[in-house]
Amino acid sequence: MTTVTETVPAASAPEPSKLEKFDIRADKARVTLGSRVASVIAIIIAVLWTIPTLGLLVTSFRPEADIKDSGWWTWFTNFNSTLSNYAEALTGSRYELSTYFVNSIVITLPAVIIPITLALLAAYAFAWIDFKGRNILFVAVFALQVVPIQVTLIPLLTKYVDWGIAGSFWTVWLSHSIFALPLAIFLLHNFMKEIPRELVEAARVDGAGHVKVFFQVLMPLLVPAIASFAIFQFLWVWNDLLVALTFAGGDQNVAPLTVRVAELAGTRGQAWYLLSAGAFISMIVPVIVFLSLQRFFVRGLLAGSVKG
């Protein structure tokens, strides 16, 4: 309305300018309105994505009796907290998640280090050693990403039983390492190809062998790429259920947290004081790794490292 009253005295002004002015104002109003609606939608989505986790987190700090009697949202008015759920879940004789926590660490470290090393070496050969059949072999390795791990489980388990290593850490390490290889080789090969050819060739001319070139020229340059993939593999192994369930089974001395927590969800499905604490015990390490190394994670994601 103000637009109209303001422009009335200036009747001599050319017509289009008035219209233009009005247009711009209207446009601005539309943009602010749009952005207000946009903000509301964005906030609603953000809340929807956060509330479920928040609910379980709050629950994990409430006394068992409170959890049964009232919803977690009443905690904000009736502030009553305890750490006993975590104590019970970690060290209570029947649940002892601390044992499984150790298992998770013991499973994860070799299952990250081994495949990355193997993949780096193979990727180097694919990228920088010229040999007959290289392209066909590379396509074959790449194509192996198609194989869903489900297809491999029964024969692998049979083999492990034959060798007498079934139910040991070795089976889990070996399986995770192999399953990671096709994607790892493909990605690291792509990163290696980006390194300028002159750099590698100069070192070769200076008389450095392939082993030396690999360790002294390429490795230092590949640290960010290795970090990206390491985070992926770490999250994948730590959070995996299927591989661990198949090869480690319910063995208390091998099975990782995910297996135990999933089992609790089945057998003690109503024991929320236990499940909530257990779930967060299993989540804390990947969340910390993820938050502190988010930068590398996003880079890896954009490079196409999505495990199927």
Add this chain to the structure above:
Amino acid sequence: MDWLTQADTTSEKFILMIVAIALFVLVMGVILFIVDKIPRAPKWVLVLGFMGPALLGLAFGLVYPALNTVKSSFYDDGGKNFVGMDNYVTAFTENSFQQVLLNTIVWTLFVPILSTAVGLVYAVLVDRTRVEKFAKTLMFMPMAISMVGASIIWKFMYEYRAVIEGLAPDRQPAQIGLLNQVLIWLGFEPQQFLLTGPWNNLFLMIVMVWIQSGFAMTILSAAIKAIPDDTMEAARLDGAGGMRLFFSITMPSVRPALVVVLTTIAMSTLKVFDIVRTMTGGNFGTGVIANEFYTQSFKQANYGLGSALAVILFVFVVPLIIYNVFQMRKSEEMR
């Protein structure tokens, strides 16, 4: 040699872990040392030294088992008698398995579409705002946690307390699941979200959407940032509003990324196992192929049928991957 396979205490486990890593480093070191020291080593020795271990692993852990599984899908459970297509016929004709196949197809359509839509809308809305980084972290945090963890988080959202007949509403046991409490606040009856079919499938899929949206958002956000400012500015000057901009500029520009995101999520959805197993165990009509495969193979010891289900999964994944690769090629060419 018992200590190599049996580790019962924490220290034994860590020692075993260090031994394993050391052993690995040693073997690789020896291989590389030999390769390095052979004067004028023939090329095949070099290649074998670098990629031999990886190729051996792939042959043993992927190629051989995959072929073996394809073979056992044509045999009975003992693996002795050839049964032709029997296992596949069972998988495609029996009612319970048809339900499983149908569920899998619905999952593979619904989850990618919804996660991509949410991820795209959110990416557009938070783009270039002051809180962009924080807002994005909120959405892709679920990607860092395990599907088991996510399942427990949502199981608690869906938690149901039985309504006792003939008791006044205010004397009923408190609902501790947020969704049922919301239903009560709105004046509805609480629901058994995970037990009542076919809707329970939807509630399981929502968990996957919750996990995958962050992935879609990250990729699409990068694609949105790649749209040149000039294009956006020109459209804005031409009077295009938010909606117009979204449908005429943003959508067409991120189309290749959109396709990659959709197919990638579809592939992970096809193989979803953890969510179904943790939340319903595949009961109440919620089974999907990946879960049914596990049940048949390792619970029921139906190796033939289990293998057939794994092969079916394989066959479903292949066209998606091929399409995905072609799209990636295309979007790379466009850059």
